[in-house]
Amino acid sequence: MTDAWFAGADPDDPESGATRVRTGRAPAPADWPAEAVDAGFAADETDYYAKLRSATLAAASEAVAERERADDVQLAHAVRAMDDAERTANELAERVVEWAGTLYGDVPRGLDGVRDIAARDPKTAAEERVVSYATRAVDLLDERDDLRSFIEERAPTAAPNLAEMAGPVLAARLIALAGGLEPLAKKPSGTVQVLGAEDALFAHLKGRATSPKHGVIFTHEYVRGTRPQDRGSAARAFAGKLSIAARIDHYSGDYRPELHAELADRMETIRARADEGADE
Amino acid sequence: MSDDSGLPDGVERRTFGGRERLSTRGAQVYGEPVDADGWRAWDAGRSKLGAMLELGMDTGLVGGESVLYLGAASGTTVSHVADFAGPTYAVEFAPRPVRDLVGVAEDRDNLFPLLKDARDPESYAHVVEAGIDCLVMDVATRGQATVAVRNRQFLADDGRLLMAVKARSEDVTADPDDVFDGVVAELDSAYELLETARLDRFHADHLGIVARPK
DSSP: OOOOTTTTOOTTOHHHHHHHHHHOOOSSOOOHHHHHHHTTSSSSHHHHHHHHHHHHHHHHHHHHHHHHHSHHHHHHHHHHHHHHHHHHHHHHHHHHHHHHHHHOSOOOSHHHHHHHHHTSOOOSHHHHHHHHHHHHHHHHHHHHHHHHHHHHHHHHHHOHHHHHHHOHHHHHHHHHHHTSHHHHHHSOHHHHHHTTOHHHHHHHHTTSSOOOSOSGGGGSHHHHTSOGGGHHHHHHHHHHHHHHHHHHHHHTOOOOHHHHHHHHHHHHHHHHHHHHHHHO | OOOOTTSOTTEEEEEETTEEEEEEESOOOSSOOBOTTSEEEOOTTTOHHHHHHHTTOOOOOOSSOOEEEEOOTTSHHHHHHHHHSSSEEEEEOOHHHHHHHHHHHHTOTTEEEEEOOTTOGGGTTTTSOSSEEEEEEOOOSSOHHHHHHHGGGGEEEEEEEEEEEEHHHHOSSSOHHHHHHHHHHHHTTTEEEEEEEEOTTTSTTEEEEEEEEO
8 A cells, every 4th residue: 555645536636635635644755656657546647747736736725725714823913913003003193193283272192182183173174184194093093902802802712721821912912923823832931931022032142132031921910010030030930831821722722720820829929029028 | 148058958047127147937926027038037136046056056957857845935936946847846834935835836837835844754755756856955944954864865866955054044143154064064964065155145144055865
């Protein structure tokens, strides 16, 4: 019995060949074109390559589509889009407030100002432009909020433990930075700890700086809310449990409450150091 | 016409926008310049293999050979390879670029896209035939030499390994020369080196290698 991709495949059905291309394995290559002709799978070499082409094209398209529809890919795109929307809205807002200040006497600062301007009734051509521009910024802000809701809804299904532990948005960010849930699950926790701090990490590797204590996980209360001298420990403990959570989510997918209790315990111990210090 | 010696059949130097460039004949892929006869420019600045040919390395390519291309990415270089080579197997690990690679393969009869991991040859040994004439290695990952050694089994005894080593993929902090020495030493277990050249004119910190199986 041969391991060839065409073994057991229907010569007239590229789909059956495609499945074998995707799932098959062989310990070593062989002269597959000749074997296929001998086995009657193909009439000649030209026919073999035509069949191989259909099967590999179908296999690659299916595999890509399956992978790209996956929830983790959608989450990664959503969180990047959310950041784009927020950054752009802020940029527009700056211009709106600056411009509106020359037309109106009473413009609140920042994003509140933009919402305020967008709700006004323009009286001149210039006011019309500034109000219209403000409306775009407000639309973008609404889009950002919708994207956030989408992430909050999807993350708990895509990565239940990670979303519970880090919060949906940070979970999505970690997935985006790692390039997917599987790559995240395969990263050592030391890498998870500094995801998003690549500049600082490379400066350190080049010998120009100390090693970064945390990357994007800094946004979580467990890290940010711990006093500076214990933040390294907190980040290390948090990253360790996060990478375990990512592995459970990727390889099994069930929710494990005990994992979250362990982390809460550990965090309490680390934070207790601050109280001990105060007593001394 | 200029000196096309050393170039495989199907690769020519032709003039695009007043400048002489490598080119192959086939469907346009990435917005590259195309001339009236259907030849499309092969940008050596975007292709390590293009740079090796441009720098006059003796790749042993003659045209029409079977090729296993590891690290095909979205198919920029492999599209040119399929234009002049025979059966061309293109292996790429990341799904997103394979989406583009499939588009490139749809326009070519002899290009077979495979969403597989080059570090795990058994996952495609049931598809890729034995006795390949040319193994092209363009993977930007750590352990490039290990991957080349593991894929030695596909290569015919008189076949060629064409490899572009990216120093920064192995170790961002190390000196490129040390990285290249390490890669060359590891290749030595399975390959005899025929020629090496720095590709810096086109690609910073890359080493081009031509080798044959031992």
